Amino acid sequence: MKGTIFDIKHYAIHDGPGIRTTVFLKGCPLGCWWCHNPESRSGEVFRYQKEEKVNGKIVEVEETIGQHYTVNQVMKEIEKDALLHEESMGGVTFSGGEPFFQFNFLLQILATCKKNDIHTCVDTTGFVDPEKLKKAAEFTDLFLFDLKHFDDNMHIKYTGVSNKKILDNLRLLDELGKRVEIRYPLIPGINDDESDLLRMLAFLNNLKNKYPVSILPYHKIGSNKYKRFNIEYKMDGIEEPSGEYIEKVKNTIKEAGFEVTIGG
Numbered sequence: 001m002k003g004t005i006f007d008i009k010h011y012a013i014h015d016g017p018g019i020r021t022t023v024f025l026k027g028c029p030l031g032c033w034w035c036h037n038p039e040s041r042s043g044e045v046f047r048y049q050k051e052e053k054v055n056g057k058i059v060e061v062e063e064t065i066g067q068h069y070t071v072n073q074v075m076k077e078i079e080k081d082a083l084l085h086e087e088s089m090g091g092v093t094f095s096g097g098e099p100f101f102q103f104n105f106l107l108q109i110l111a112t113c114k115k116n117d118i119h120t121c122v123d124t125t126g127f128v129d130p131e132k133l134k135k136a137a138e139f140t141d142l143f144l145f146d147l148k149h150f151d152d153n154m155h156i157k158y159t160g161v162s163n164k165k166i167l168d169n170l171r172l173l174d175e176l177g178k179r180v181e182i183r184y185p186l187i188p189g190i191n192d193d194e195s196d197l198l199r200m201l202a203f204l205n206n207l208k209n210k211y212p213v214s215i216l217p218y219h220k221i222g223s224n225k226y227k228r229f230n231i232e233y234k235m236d237g238i239e240e241p242s243g244e245y246i247e248k249v250k251n252t253i254k255e256a257g258f259e260v261t262i263g264g
């Protein structure tokens, strides 16, 4: 079986505990306005022309986004970092896109990692089939679980999908007693309304387990990709949050009783 991967990052330090190998799988059912990797949304490998300076001249070169890998090929990449994983109590993280978009492939690699005693994280939108989530949970040590907007209408507007399934899936992981870290992308003017944030924190406070929250402040890195890939860019005029503002939001979350970090 082959999967489609658009990047493998070695020595990643923000995608779970310790030093990690992060495998980015292609394909995502959401369309978040602020997405930094719009090229990850399609599950297909694609090619595009880009301009590059070669010997002082601008020339057109073809670049390919995505590559097919077998499970064994991915495992070989992960094994390159085995010593780092061991020394830092790290492991492998599957991200995307949405890793569940290629569920069978994801499940096979997760199972292989567990067979090899490798710590596994899955970074998910939560917008997944609950039965598949349950199956993957058998081989997943930690879920990095995104909560993008607590208001459903706003969630639909800014991501293209409802948050109902996402919240139900978080309840499901809670029932299963899985380790979860909440990831909250902080996007000024889009999902930082204080009453929505407080409702989200109240929801989290009603779960059986208390999960740490990571604030992922919006940044503009990746915005030039929209033009490059001919995708509509809707974030004009949205500014990155200031350090002071991020601290303020951090305090709100902390005061609600959560362990909170900034930036994963």
Ligand code: SF4
Residues within 6 Å of the ligand: 028, 029, 030, 031, 032, 034, 035, 036, 037, 038, 040, 041, 096, 097, 098, 125
């Ligand atoms: S869930 Fe992630 S990959 Fe998918 S559109 Fe949103 S930001 Fe992009």
